[in-house]
Amino acid sequence: MASTDSEISVTDVAKAAKSAFEASQLLSADVRKLALEKIAARLESSKAAILAANGEDMEAAQVEVDAGRLSNALLKRLDLSRGDKWDAMVKGVWDVANLPDPTGIVTYATELDDDLELYRVTCPIGVLLIIFEARPEVVVNIAALAIKSGNAAILKGGKESTRTTLLLSRVISEGLAQTTLPSTYIQSVQTRAEVSALLALDQYIDLVIPRGGNSLVRNIQNSTRIPVMGHADGLCHVYLDESADPEKAVRIVLDSKVDYPSACNAAETLIVHMSLLHTVWPKVAKALLDADVRLLCDSHTLATLHTSQFPQEKLESHVSVASESSYDIEHLDLKLSVIALPSLHSAIQFINAHSSHHTDSIVTESQEAATTFCRGVDSAGTFINASTRFADGFRYGFGTEVGISTGRIHARGPVGLEGLVIYKYMMRSKADKGHVVGEFGVGKGKRSYKHAPIKTTTVPF
Amino acid sequence: MASTDSEISVTDVAKAAKSAFEASQLLSADVRKLALEKIAARLESSKAAILAANGEDMEAAQVEVDAGRLSNALLKRLDLSRGDKWDAMVKGVWDVANLPDPTGIVTYATELDDDLELYRVTCPIGVLLIIFEARPEVVVNIAALAIKSGNAAILKGGKESTRTTLLLSRVISEGLAQTTLPSTYIQSVQTRAEVSALLALDQYIDLVIPRGGNSLVRNIQNSTRIPVMGHADGLCHVYLDESADPEKAVRIVLDSKVDYPSACNAAETLIVHMSLLHTVWPKVAKALLDADVRLLCDSHTLATLHTSQFPQEKLESHVSVASESSYDIEHLDLKLSVIALPSLHSAIQFINAHSSHHTDSIVTESQEAATTFCRGVDSAGTFINASTRFADGFRYGFGTEVGISTGRIHARGPVGLEGLVIYKYMMRSKADKGHVVGEFGVGKGKRSYKHAPIKTTTVPF
Numbered sequence: 006m007a008s009t010d011s012e013i014s015v016t017d018v019a020k021a022a023k024s025a026f027e028a029s030q031l032l033s034a035d036v037r038k039l040a041l042e043k044i045a046a047r048l049e050s051s052k053a054a055i056l057a058a059n060g061e062d063m064e065a066a067q068v069e070v071d072a073g074r075l076s077n078a079l080l081k082r083l084d085l086s087r088g089d090k091w092d093a094m095v096k097g098v099w100d101v102a103n104l105p106d107p108t109g110i111v112t113y114a115t116e117l118d119d120d121l122e123l124y125r126v127t128c129p130i131g132v133l134l135i136i137f138e139a140r141p142e143v144v145v146n147i148a149a150l151a152i153k154s155g156n157a158a159i160l161k162g163g164k165e166s167t168r169t170t171l172l173l174s175r176v177i178s179e180g181l182a183q184t185t186l187p188s189t190y191i192q193s194v195q196t197r198a199e200v201s202a203l204l205a206l207d208q209y210i211d212l213v214i215p216r217g218g219n220s221l222v223r224n225i226q227n228s229t230r231i232p233v234m235g236h237a238d239g240l241c242h243v244y245l246d247e248s249a250d251p252e253k254a255v256r257i258v259l260d261s262k263v264d265y266p267s268a269c270n271a272a273e274t275l276i277v278h279m280s281l282l283h284t285v286w287p288k289v290a291k292a293l294l295d296a297d298v299r300l301l302c303d304s305h306t307l308a309t310l311h312t313s314q315f316p317q318e319k320l321e322s323h324v325s326v327a328s329e330s331s332y333d334i335e336h337l338d339l340k341l342s343v344i345a346l347p348s349l350h351s352a353i354q355f356i357n358a359h360s361s362h363h364t365d366s367i368v369t370e371s372q373e374a375a376t377t378f379c380r381g382v383d384s385a386g387t388f389i390n391a392s393t394r395f396a397d398g399f400r401y402g403f404g405t406e407v408g409i410s411t412g413r414i415h416a417r418g419p420v421g422l423e424g425l426v427i428y429k430y431m432m433r434s435k436a437d438k439g440h441v442v443g444e445f446g447v448g449k450g451k452r453s454y455k456h457a458p459i460k461t462t463t464v465p466f
Numbered sequence: 467m468a469s470t471d472s473e474i475s476v477t478d479v480a481k482a483a484k485s486a487f488e489a490s491q492l493l494s495a496d497v498r499k500l501a502l503e504k505i506a507a508r509l510e511s512s513k514a515a516i517l518a519a520n521g522e523d524m525e526a527a528q529v530e531v532d533a534g535r536l537s538n539a540l541l542k543r544l545d546l547s548r549g550d551k552w553d554a555m556v557k558g559v560w561d562v563a564n565l566p567d568p569t570g571i572v573t574y575a576t577e578l579d580d581d582l583e584l585y586r587v588t589c590p591i592g593v594l595l596i597i598f599e600a601r602p603e604v605v606v607n608i609a610a611l612a613i614k615s616g617n618a619a620i621l622k623g624g625k626e627s628t629r630t631t632l633l634l635s636r637v638i639s640e641g642l643a644q645t646t647l648p649s650t651y652i653q654s655v656q657t658r659a660e661v662s663a664l665l666a667l668d669q670y671i672d673l674v675i676p677r678g679g680n681s682l683v684r685n686i687q688n689s690t691r692i693p694v695m696g697h698a699d700g701l702c703h704v705y706l707d708e709s710a711d712p713e714k715a716v717r718i719v720l721d722s723k724v725d726y727p728s729a730c731n732a733a734e735t736l737i738v739h740m741s742l743l744h745t746v747w748p749k750v751a752k753a754l755l756d757a758d759v760r761l762l763c764d765s766h767t768l769a770t771l772h773t774s775q776f777p778q779e780k781l782e783s784h785v786s787v788a789s790e791s792s793y794d795i796e797h798l799d800l801k802l803s804v805i806a807l808p809s810l811h812s813a814i815q816f817i818n819a820h821s822s823h824h825t826d827s828i829v830t831e832s833q834e835a836a837t838t839f840c841r842g843v844d845s846a847g848t849f850i851n852a853s854t855r856f857a858d859g860f861r862y863g864f865g866t867e868v869g870i871s872t873g874r875i876h877a878r879g880p881v882g883l884e885g886l887v888i889y890k891y892m893m894r895s896k897a898d899k900g901h902v903v904g905e906f907g908v909g910k911g912k913r914s915y916k917h918a919p920i921k922t923t924t925v926p927f
Binding site: 026027030031115117121123130131211212223226227230232233234250252253256257259260264354357368372375376377379380381383384385386387388389390391392394395396399400401402412413414415417418419427428429430431432433434435436438439440441442443445454456464466 | 878879903904
């Protein structure tokens with residue numbers, strides 16, 4: 006009986022979200038901006054209560070950590086009072102409020118005939134179902150992005166942050182209630198069973214955004230007809246080309262690996278051109294070993310290390326032989342898989358076979374090699390002499406980020422507000438008799454299409 | 467054993483498609499244009515053989531029609547020598563060849579720092595799996611679109627057109643073989659079992675495009691992790707607003723319904739504002755009845771007809787009472803469901819509840835009503851005083867059409883070549899030491915992001 010009850014209630018949640026979305030379409034973008042300002046203010050005035058709830062979540066999680074059932078890393082991600090997290094969260098809402106409105110922008114306009122105008126106009130997608138893991142501030146980030154872009158959203162956070170996210174969701178609803186937007190514009194659910202039930206409701210939910218690991222994304226893709234915008238693994242490569250500058254090689258490999266090893270845009274595999282085995286590779290290896298990076302090497306790169314001047318104990322503690330599967334692992338740690346390959350083309354093929362199509366970088370002084378790499382590597386980001394860590398919505402200039410998509414539909418790479426909109430076509434006839442298709446065609450008295458571009462970025466009606 | 471064999475062979479097909487796609491990324495757009503020209507020429511020189519094969523398909527289909535197992539409509543769609551179908555098909559290849567290249571276009575470019583440039587560049591999606599029904603010319607249309615946009619494709623046609631599509635596919639491969647593009651760039655499979663096996667290969671196939679009815683689309687969405695760009699039902703509405711001009715009302719309703727009733731952009735439901743029941747509605751009804759359209763009416767619109775001057779036998783043969791389900795049916799025939807509603811807002815709500823979100827039109831003289839309708843109706847096309855039949859890629863000015871998407875992700879409404887591309891980000895550092903993220907941030911000596919727009923539509927490397 007419980008499951009039926011929950012099914013009924015999530016159907017109500019989904020219906021309410023759809024209705025809220027539809028109602029919001031007739032409101033102006035100013036209302037959405039106002040809602041974000043109200044939410045930011047309310048977060049500030051509810052800070053003590055939210056941090057108290059977060060403290061309770063932390064205490065409960067500490068018990069799990071002590072019992073070895075939860076990682077310390079997750080505990081840290083849960084903590085909303087850590088560093089400048091709280092301030093960054095609230096500032097994020099203000100920042101999103103002040104970003105340009107991504108909706109209502111005309112991206113194609115043409116006159117089909119005298120007095121018959123067509124406009125392609127950006128608009129929200131509809132109802133988003135967003136599933137994320139531990140970090141409670143994501144509720145606020147994502148709600149802000151959804152509201153700004155005019156989408157209704159249903160949120161499901163990690164179970165460890167239940168008390169915090171419940172309170173954050175309430176504050177968001179209270180902020181919405183101070184505007185003409187429906188308070189059901191942003192809703193949240195608590196259980197996996199509710200998520201499962203929601204994934205079946207493709208008549209109400211238009212897009213699922215899972216923010217988590219590969220397995221979360223694939224599980225969801227397997228169990229819904231609703232489109233999924235997944236941020237899956239980041240298995241990024243750096244390729245040191247024949248003509249790589251040694252200093253650039255050292256700097257870029259090091260930054261790509263050690264700047265933030267658990268990020269999805271960190272490098273996991275280094276490809277070294279065979280010709281660099283005794284020149285650039287030992288320099289890069291030294292920098293990596295000095296930075297405490299463990300190396301999983303193929304026979305070529307390994308042999309060089311053993312003939313170089315590295316301390317034996319360092320080699321023993323930090324260098325091991327790569328297996329075939331080493332090149333398919335997202336280490337997310339101070340570990341790097343290394344392989345030597347004989348050519349740029351073999352490097353491109355290797356990357357296309359092993360990369361998660363997130364971001365891959367070449368270090369080269371050859372313009373031709375750079376061009377070939379950028380075109381041949383089939384990833385969301387292909388970089389020349391730059392760290393893979395640059396793959397990020399803020400760094401790209403989007404102000405904020407929904408996630409990083411490794412899919413190839415709708416949005417690819419770091420996804421900003423633009424990733425949360427689609428478009429619709431609006432057509433207007435101003436002719437005395439309106440416009441009908443039957444008047445167009447081949448033959449006497451038939452009209453033909455004019456297709457004269459209209460220069461505008463806004464809909465004139 | 468057969469199924470295992472077929473599984474192995476489709477995996478080979480999918481792998482070959484992925485390899486062909488990757489290899490093609492290093493070739494210029496000119497090669498793809500050349501391939502289309504070679505294919506068009508080869509179609510012309512193989513015309514007799516192809517029409518002979520089509521004749522055999524037609525004969526076999528005629529047997530099925532005679533036995534009552536196949537519709538006459540399908541038989542007609544199969545016929546490649548009907549009217550100007552052949553010439554239109556070949557001309558279509560030339561037209562697509564001459565369209566602007568949809569790839570390689572920079573849609574966002576910014577300088578992140580001195581000498582650090584970011585470009586978002588349109589590029590093909592990858593490998594497409596395209597499933598369509600009877601019409602054999604679709605093989606050629608779709609192959610042309612895939613090649614033009616730089617995507618590899620695997621095609622599956624309807625079983626009734628097997629002989630024709632097999633020959634068309636061979637001609638396409640022969641055309642490709644005259645260029646440096648791999649001949650496996652476009653492949654075809656014949657059976658449903660092969661399609662099922664392909665739907666599991668999300669590591670090789672990037673997008674599924676089913677061109678067929680709702681049930682085909684939903685079946686596919688239910689059985690794959692691969693994104694699906696579905697063209698589902700077209701349940702389009704015309705709404706006659708309080709201020710509708712009678713002549714526009716008659717013309718637009720008539721054209722929307724009778725110009726091509728089996729098209730997805732034909733109207734299936736007419737909504738009449740209550741205030742028009744005794745003024746505009748009888749005029750519109752007369753025009754529809756004169757055009758042999760059968761009407762499924764609610765009690766209000768029905769009552770008016772019975773008090774108007776319509777011949778009793780016409781009412782008996784052509785008018786019946788609508789049931790609740792009448793408003794969820796895509797008639798695809800000379801039938802129209804009709805309902806009277808009391809307001810613009812109730813009409814918008816009715817459309818959002820019953821429409822397939824394809825195209826809906828308002829007939830009105832009120833600017834305010836038009837604006838409200840266009841924003842409030844959540845469909846790919848919202849039209850003012852224009853027939854729903856205008857919803858079409860050619861009419862919109864895209865030159866050609868992949869299909870019409872009722873989804874809200876990636877592409878919505880009529881999909882041109884733009885719907886077959888995505889983008890990737892290319893980043894280039896020209897700095898002496900390359901660029902690393904560690905140098906950016908807050909604090910002494912740290913750099914900050916510049917985000918200075920670069921004005922260009924092409925990648926400078």
